[in-house]
Amino acid sequence: MTERNYYKIVDPLFIDPYAGCLLPVKFDVLSEQRLLPYCLATKFIDDKLLSTLDKVDGPKQVVLFTDGMDTRPFRLNWPASTIIYDISPEEVFRSATEKLQDVGAKIPRRCVFHHIPLNSSNLQHMLGSKGFNGTKPSIWAFQGLPVMNMESFKDILRVVSNLAMKGSLLLGELPIWLGETDFECKSTTKRCLESIFMSCGFHVEVIEYNGLLKEENANIVFVADHLRFSDDQMEIWRRELQRIEEEGDEDGFEEL
Template identity: 65%
Template sequence: MEVLRGRVHFFPFLTHSTYFSIRARASFKVQQENDPFFQAAIERASLRFRESHSPDPLLIDPYVGCLLPCNSLEDMDQELHPYCLATKFIDDKLLETMQSTDGLKQVVLLTDGLDTRPYRLNWPTSTLVFDICPDKVFRGALQKLQDAGAKIPRGCMSFHVPSESFDVENILCSKGFSGTRPSIWAFQN
């Protein structure tokens, strides 16, 4: 991790949560099932779901179940996947850095649209979470998360920025991001 021009940067890896899992299932539209970006997002969400339901979970994602189509839960092996280890490291590093860095109130997540970090992590009060992700995937996920009762922690705010935009920087700024204040950015592939 290093600080460059008031911004905290680190290489992504993940965190542990103590929430209970919501086992609701949802199906997304058929056109998304043929989208390779959506399929990759479903695969990553399935890994988080499997880890959350393993006998000794490294992380617990209480909301991921509502994002998965029923057929994605077949053949659940209990082997720890490197993606889950990375998720745990990134989660821990985000929260640790937020707690230990004065004035750090901005988090920018570059996600696949099915990332539940804005809802499942216990962000410090006044944290602004900016989720840069595919708009089509985000819109479907947002409705499913709201239906499952997922909420941003009290005193925090979350903003979606469509990754398809050619002007992400201006959209970020229009939603309240300030390049003159410290921020932490995370990307997990």
């Protein structure tokens, strides 16, 4: 089989009717071959997002960390009552949104969409102001968001850990070089990731999807379970304990 025929996929992994408007005028056809690992990762993330949401009753919260050009809010068949939050660079998002609107891209009916600028001084506060609820299930996806080093990714993990209800999922794709920016992690990338995720309250699994890890220069695809209570959940517990203590003090006063 020739290399050219290898990349002729009769049944596409997924169909993106809007990606064309975001491509540069001169698109190198050979780039399609290099995009295969990215397409495999995108397909996995798409499927995991939708299959997880199908199990959620009531409003569904989805948070996407993107490069500002993610077409998922428009092309995926989101269930009714899905609230989508896109965290991405504002200038890129605005430019991409104009192009997407020009080709008729729309958020599905009965769904809500919010954009949160990546450079917001307080992402946690911004999400809360847009209605995000840390006592409700949520699923978080990370793909394309520009991060400079592992420390900046840790900052994102901490935000997710503070906001996400216990049992929520964080999944996505990390640049392979990100794990190599830390000298101590060069030869043990998987163990390094496990340690970093666990320090923020996540149990992570590195995914091999359709031979994805075998692809040259493939990024790291992961799924992480959140093991901690969110700040909102902890606040509910704090108020409940305070109420119990106050009732106990009143009972003791009456006995005296």
